[in-house]
Amino acid sequence: MIMISTDTTALAKPRTKPSPPENKWRTGAQERAYRTRLLEALRAAGDRRASGPRAVKEAADSALALTARGQSRWSRAVLLRRRSRLLVRAGGRIRRRKRPRRRPVGPTPGRGQPEGKKVRDRLRALGRLVPGCENLSTASLLEEAADYVGALEMQVKAMRTLADDL
Template identity: 40%
Template structure:
């Protein structure tokens, strides 16, 4: 599959958007990021393990805290009336997702989609033309074609001709839930969803423990508002 070659390309597309994020916070580990990406290309079981690792969660938490502080500063420095709680929750959510996408280092379509959304907003503000879309032909079917050994037990019922339309319909619904996968092919959606779920699980774990940390130390000295 020639499309595998373009696997190496995507990170460059991120550069305009994420440099300011990456440069400030991620300088030291850029080289390790490149090697991690290469690993991920060779076998995604490693990348899946990555989301499960404690180290990854720590990195994510640290980045999240930095992003949250920016959210706080920007909302408190705004001269306008203080933003509603709903708005701030949304800002936190956006920051959390953006940081998650940065943590994925552009290996996956869903993360590129999250970051691309961000660029679109930026460019719209500056009234410049939007960047060209991220190439559509990346990492197609890395599973099948990379010939990874199928050591996992097959625990799914074989498909028959009748069930196939229903299954593809469900995959389409799934594609709408994974960022950037609304128009992707079935194998891409399944692959991306596999990675995205694990990233989300890590995000939830990290945000939970951060919330616990904050509420634990917050209740000690300062009474909660209201």
């Protein structure tokens, strides 16, 4: 009599750690798309009266957020800020709902936790640096910050290429 094993563990592939996702900002297609949008935005900024450094920064940020297609929190924040400025310029009114600030409930951190306070302060500062990420959890903030840094690296590379071509 022949015994057939139903144990599939021997046939299963060995488990390996999944490789970290490749940075989407390092692809040539993303850089080309950004460069095209940046040139269009800079041309449009040059047509307006105020074409100083601030207009160049706004054009670069908008092009970067459009290239991200609003898939990240920081890109949506940049696009929303741009939209609200356009509405204000056009004479529109932006209604903002004021939410009361919540105070943390529970024990307040005492003197026994100076390292925890230092980390919290640095995370809060990082949240202020990344657009739209002021009130995120640590994991989400670090993920958004990593995506934003990758986007900024690509932006610098594209701007250097553009400056070299001029």
